[in-house]
Amino acid sequence: MKRQLMLAGLGLLIFSCAREGKNEDCKTCEFENQPVSICDNGDGTVRIITEGKSETLDLKGQDFDEVVNRFCAGHGKEGLTAQRNE
Numbered sequence: 001m002k003r004q005l006m007l008a009g010l011g012l013l014i015f016s017c018a019r020e021g022k023n024e025d026c027k028t029c030e031f032e033n034q035p036v037s038i039c040d041n042g043d044g045t046v047r048i049i050t051e052g053k054s055e056t057l058d059l060k061g062q063d064f065d066e067v068v069n070r071f072c073a074g075h076g077k078e079g080l081t082a083q084r085n086e
Contacts, residue, residue: 024039024040024041024042025039025040025042025064026038026039026040027039027065027068027072029068029071029072030072031050031071031072031074031076032076034050034051035050036048036049036050036071036072037049037050038067038068038071038072040064041056044058044059044061045057045058045059046059046064046067048071048077057077
């Protein structure tokens with residue numbers, strides 16, 4: 001019985017972790033003739049992906065959609081602070 005409960009709990013944990021990445025809200029546009037994906041991490045940061053490189057930036061309290069609109073309108077990363085490069 002204990003083993004069945006442990007296996008059920010482990011299965012639920014794995015299922016939850018697998019779904020977590022799929023809930024990411026991403027928008028795509030072109031910036032400087034390159035396709036760019038901008039994803040809301042849900043923690044006040046966004047991930048910008050271009051040419052296979054990913055960079056996490058702080059939203060500084062700004063609305064995700066507003067940041068995406070400004071970025072895609074040609075303003076790039078202005079007003080955002082890079083936290084880490086991957």
